[in-house]
Amino acid sequence: MTKRLIPSRRDVLKRGGALIVGFSFAADAAAQQRPLPPPTIRPGLPVRVPAPPARSLDLADVDAYLAIDISGTCTIYSGKVDLGTGTNTALRQIVAEELDIRFENTQMVTGDTQVTPDQGTTWGSLTIQVGGMQIRNAAATARQALVAEAVKRLAVKADELFIADGLITGGGSRATYGELVGGRAFLLKLDPANPAPTKNPRNHKFIGRSLPREDIPSKVMANFTYIHDFRVPNMLHGRVVRPPAIGARLQSVDETSVSGIPGFIKLVREGDFLGVVAENEWAAIRAGRELKATWSPSQTLPEQDKLWDHVRNTTVAASDTTSGTGDVEKAMATPNARLMKATYDFPINTHGSIGPSCAVAEFRDGKLTSWSASQATHNLRKQLATMFGLPAESVRCIYVEGAGCYGRNGHEDAAADAALLARAAGKPVRVQWSRADEHGWDPKGPPTLIDLRAAMDDRGNVAAWDSEFFLPQQTPSGFLVPLVAATLAGMPAENHIAPGNIFQNSAIPYRFPNVRTVCRRLETTPLRPSWIRTPGRMQNTFANECFADELAAVAKIDPIEFRKKYMDPADRRGHDVLDRLMTLAKWEKRPSPQVSPEGNVLKGRGMAYCKYELVRTYIGAVAEVEVDRVSGQIRVPKFYVVHDCGMIINPDGVKNQIEGNVIQTMSRTLIEEVKFNRSQVTSLDWESYPILTFPDIPDIVIDLISRPAEKPWGAGEPTSAVVPSAISNAVYDAIGVRLRSAPFTPQKVKAAVSDSALQAPDATPSLRRSRT
Amino acid sequence: MAIQKRLNVNGKLVVVKIDDPDMPLLYVLRDNMGLKGPKFGCGLAQCGACTVHVEGKPVRSCVTPLSQVTDRHRVVTLEGLTPTGARRAHPVQRAFVEEQAAQCGYCINGMIMESAALLATNKKPTEAEVKQALAKNLCRCGTHARIVRAVIRASKYTQG
Numbered sequence: 001m002t003k004r005l006i007p008s009r010r011d012v013l014k015r016g017g018a019l020i021v022g023f024s025f026a027a028d029a030a031a032q033q034r035p036l037p038p039p040t041i042r043p044g045l046p047v048r049v050p051a052p053p054a055r056s057l058d059l060a061d062v063d064a065y066l067a068i069d070i071s072g073t074c075t076i077y078s079g080k081v082d083l084g085t086g087t088n089t090a091l092r093q094i095v096a097e098e099l100d101i102r103f104e105n106t107q108m109v110t111g112d113t114q115v116t117p118d119q120g121t122t123w124g125s126l127t128i129q130v131g132g133m134q135i136r137n138a139a140a141t142a143r144q145a146l147v148a149e150a151v152k153r154l155a156v157k158a159d160e161l162f163i164a165d166g167l168i169t170g171g172g173s174r175a176t177y178g179e180l181v182g183g184r185a186f187l188l189k190l191d192p193a194n195p196a197p198t199k200n201p202r203n204h205k206f207i208g209r210s211l212p213r214e215d216i217p218s219k220v221m222a223n224f225t226y227i228h229d230f231r232v233p234n235m236l237h238g239r240v241v242r243p244p245a246i247g248a249r250l251q252s253v254d255e256t257s258v259s260g261i262p263g264f265i266k267l268v269r270e271g272d273f274l275g276v277v278a279e280n281e282w283a284a285i286r287a288g289r290e291l292k293a294t295w296s297p298s299q300t301l302p303e304q305d306k307l308w309d310h311v312r313n314t315t316v317a318a319s320d321t322t323s324g325t326g327d328v329e330k331a332m333a334t335p336n337a338r339l340m341k342a343t344y345d346f347p348i349n350t351h352g353s354i355g356p357s358c359a360v361a362e363f364r365d366g367k368l369t370s371w372s373a374s375q376a377t378h379n380l381r382k383q384l385a386t387m388f389g390l391p392a393e394s395v396r397c398i399y400v401e402g403a404g405c406y407g408r409n410g411h412e413d414a415a416a417d418a419a420l421l422a423r424a425a426g427k428p429v430r431v432q433w434s435r436a437d438e439h440g441w442d443p444k445g446p447p448t449l450i451d452l453r454a455a456m457d458d459r460g461n462v463a464a465w466d467s468e469f470f471l472p473q474q475t476p477s478g479f480l481v482p483l484v485a486a487t488l489a490g491m492p493a494e495n496h497i498a499p500g501n502i503f504q505n506s507a508i509p510y511r512f513p514n515v516r517t518v519c520r521r522l523e524t525t526p527l528r529p530s531w532i533r534t535p536g537r538m539q540n541t542f543a544n545e546c547f548a549d550e551l552a553a554v555a556k557i558d559p560i561e562f563r564k565k566y567m568d569p570a571d572r573r574g575h576d577v578l579d580r581l582m583t584l585a586k587w588e589k590r591p592s593p594q595v596s597p598e599g600n601v602l603k604g605r606g607m608a609y610c611k612y613e614l615v616r617t618y619i620g621a622v623a624e625v626e627v628d629r630v631s632g633q634i635r636v637p638k639f640y641v642v643h644d645c646g647m648i649i650n651p652d653g654v655k656n657q658i659e660g661n662v663i664q665t666m667s668r669t670l671i672e673e674v675k676f677n678r679s680q681v682t683s684l685d686w687e688s689y690p691i692l693t694f695p696d697i698p699d700i701v702i703d704l705i706s707r708p709a710e711k712p713w714g715a716g717e718p719t720s721a722v723v724p725s726a727i728s729n730a731v732y733d734a735i736g737v738r739l740r741s742a743p744f745t746p747q748k749v750k751a752a753v754s755d756s757a758l759q760a761p762d763a764t765p766s767l768r769r770s771r772t
Numbered sequence: 773m774a775i776q777k778r779l780n781v782n783g784k785l786v787v788v789k790i791d792d793p794d795m796p797l798l799y800v801l802r803d804n805m806g807l808k809g810p811k812f813g814c815g816l817a818q819c820g821a822c823t824v825h826v827e828g829k830p831v832r833s834c835v836t837p838l839s840q841v842t843d844r845h846r847v848v849t850l851e852g853l854t855p856t857g858a859r860r861a862h863p864v865q866r867a868f869v870e871e872q873a874a875q876c877g878y879c880i881n882g883m884i885m886e887s888a889a890l891l892a893t894n895k896k897p898t899e900a901e902v903k904q905a906l907a908k909n910l911c912r913c914g915t916h917a918r919i920v921r922a923v924i925r926a927s928k929y930t931q932g
């Protein structure tokens with residue numbers, strides 16, 4: 001029975017060595033009878049998940065994460081959900097590895113408040129780094145316990161056991177995991193301070209391999225069930241009718257305008273919340289469109305072309321110094337210091353999931369069940385409980401995958417809409433937003449304004465760096481973005497301003513003698529904010545890495561050399577990233593801009609570097625651009641990324657994420673900007689809010705630095721941080737003008753070109769906005 | 773008053789009951805027939821998520837009124853791209869799996885239907901031609917590079 005694939009005896013010995021004292025499997029009748037785990041929502045089966053018996057959700061319990069049934073199949077319970085990034089596959093790889101079980105014998109249950117532990121929101125590139133490591137620890141602990149149990153049952157010493165594929169053999173006997181623990185609880189505590197030993201990376205069979213993703217075949221063959229495909233019996237269809245202006249009050253509504261639509265069932269009005277319920281989806285859509293309602297006028301937004309003045313004039317709720325060394329003011333006042341300053345801005349973005357927000361809800365016996373693609377079902381449960389005045393135990397939120405989710409988009413809002421309509425209809429209701437609902441009402445990535453100053457001594461050394469970030473505050477009590485339905489209906493809610501941890505990466509990875517970085521946390525921001533992929537880190541790194549490039553240009557130093565000069569020499573991984581970047585991109589050492597540009601279409605290259613949140617994933621990037629000085633068009637034919645996220649679970653999965661980061665952020669950098677008037681968002685479709693399309697996709701070249709002995713860090717967001725600055729720096733290299741205001745539209749490029757033509761050659765070219 | 777509508781979907785004749793003769797095809801496919809391939813993305817012919825084949829041509833089903841479709845039009849959805857009983861999946865579907873050409877995969881229906889239609893008329897497209905053919909199909913996850921690779925790979929299979 002022992003196969004070649006099994007780990008070495010020494011490995012078994014080492015791992016089996018530190019057994020937990022006092023361990024015992026639960027053998028009581030109740031546990032014995034525990035049925036198999038609830039079914040995952042399988043493609044093709046619009047099932048109603050039955051309420052399973054209570055299981056531990058305690059983050060300190062092995063049982064919170066893992067259960068092995070009598071067939072030896074391991075169900076992994078993860079509070080972190082797969083947002084279309086392939087993390088389910090990666091988590092299964094981790095468990096298969098540490099438990100010594102076949103990959104095929106693992107399965108996932110995710111994001112169900114009743115059965116999965118609350119491992120926090122699926123955000124911040126933490127699914128593997130945090131969630132995966134909790135699960136890894138659980139798997140290693142479980143394996144240790146299984147070995148101990150086998151020692152007892154087989155009466156063989158631990159060092160004489162062989163373990164592979166969920167089977168323990170030794171002394172001529174054998175026991176499967178199913179026989180040892182099948183259907184019962186482990187009743188084991190995790191010890192995060194002293195975790196069970198994990199496998200030696202040299203013996204890894206699953207970690208580090210590009211296993212194909214579990215979900216792609218069914219997605220490609222049309223039998224995957226997205227939330228949009230999810231149905232429950234007796235389900236009705238709902239639509240919301242949002243006010244035409246933010247803050248408008250519903251004055252009257254004429255039900256007769258829709259009562260003749262075949263299939264129309266009900267109008268739901270709750271304060272300023274308005275919705276319709278119908279027998280079928282098309283009837284709901286028609287009723288939503290044709291419903292006549294009058295609303296009060298409302299103008300709560302600033303004028304778009306005064307947005308940055310508005311931001312600058314918003315009351316500062318708090319000022320947070322995110323880093324500080326030396327005395328910036330003194331250094332700036334030094335005679336002969338060369339002073340530089342610049343202002344950067346990044347506009348409001350929408351999430352723009354290709355499938356709009358969608359949810360199904362059912363009230364039954366005073367309990368609410370909500371199915372949605374929420375990235376934070378445990379938080380959603382709290383919010384829905386507050387909204388409907390229910391105890392949290394009476395609300396169950398279940399994750400069903402939706403279209404790509406890049407942060408807190410509209411899913412939670414659709415869940416609240418569905419719940420409100422379901423309560424009124426007395427039947428389960430499915431709500432799917434229209435494209436205009438999505439573009440108009442999903443929470444937005446807030447506008448970001450950044451002022452930077454620096455002083456350079458007469459030998460070209462940076463003496464001081466001073467930056468101020470104008471960012472909406474994050475109210476301290478939590479990351480609960482208000483639910484639109486609760487707000488409109490005037491139902492109970494905790495009203496947070498929750499843009500996420502957008503102060504991150506305001507501090508810099510360079511050791512200048514005097515540094516001060518301050519975040520001015522603004523009391524308000526024009527549209528309801530939330531986090532969108534790489535929140536704050538991307539905008540802040542845009543300013544930091546472009547301004548660093550400005551300093552390098554003034555000092556006439558090669559941009560990579562400039563960074564290496566100021567990086568902590570002990571930070572070898574950071575230096576490695578930049579060294580490998582030079583090789584990957586065939587970087588020619590020279591200062592920017594390129595000399596004597598000629599012609600209208602000019603080529604340039606720019607780089608950017610980031611250590612994510614200054615404590616984890618390292619990314620270096622080079623963008624190659626072609627800029628047409630006449631039309632203002634920027635093309636990015638090639639984009640290079642060097643990426644070090646430590647241990648890599650699934651290299652192809654990481655590459656897929658890096659490619660996605662590059663393309664999505666290129667889109668945000670070059671073309672995206674939410675448009676609004678004084679009343680509401682006006683970019684309500686893909687024509688008014690375009691995103692990058694195939695003809696403009698760069699060739700992306702990736703160098704993954706694999707460090708199997710290190711901790712795994714996140715990969716879902718970090719690369720986005722370096723994209724805008726790499727492109728802006730490349731444009732500067734090509735045509736000698738700085739783009740400091742995203743998006744880099746042709747109009748802004750043209751304005752920058754004509755601006756810089758007017759400037760004295762020695763001055764730092766300056767462009768923030770193209771407004772005249 | 774519900775009316776009966778006869779359609780030819782994925783090689784089968786179906787009769788569905790509808791209220792509005794101008795309801796877009798997408799809702800019959802998804803709601804009356806329970807198909808999951810075609811997706812709602814925008815309802816505005818701007819994203820391609822709802823793409824199906826009508827008489828072999830890629831069509832945005834979200835803006836195709838039923839009144840324009842009869843049972844003489846062969847409608848094929850992602851479900852029907854690989855003929856029933858076929859030994860292997862359609863080359864484009866195979867290639868998408870092999871290239872792992874999806875993140876969330878919500879756009880993938882449109883990507884596959886559009887590129888299958890492209891390969892039916894242009895058996896050996898260049899990368900630029902693939903990008904042009906898919907220029908009106910949106911992907912928010914940034915899976916474009918893999919999608920292009922998958923279509924090129926599929927074009928090699930279909931050359932036989």
Ligand code: FES
Nearest residue numbers: 813814817820834
């Ligand atoms: S849903 Fe039909 S094109 Fe977008």
Ligand code: FES
Nearest residue numbers: 877879911912913
């Ligand atoms: S893979 Fe998510 S939209 Fe294309």
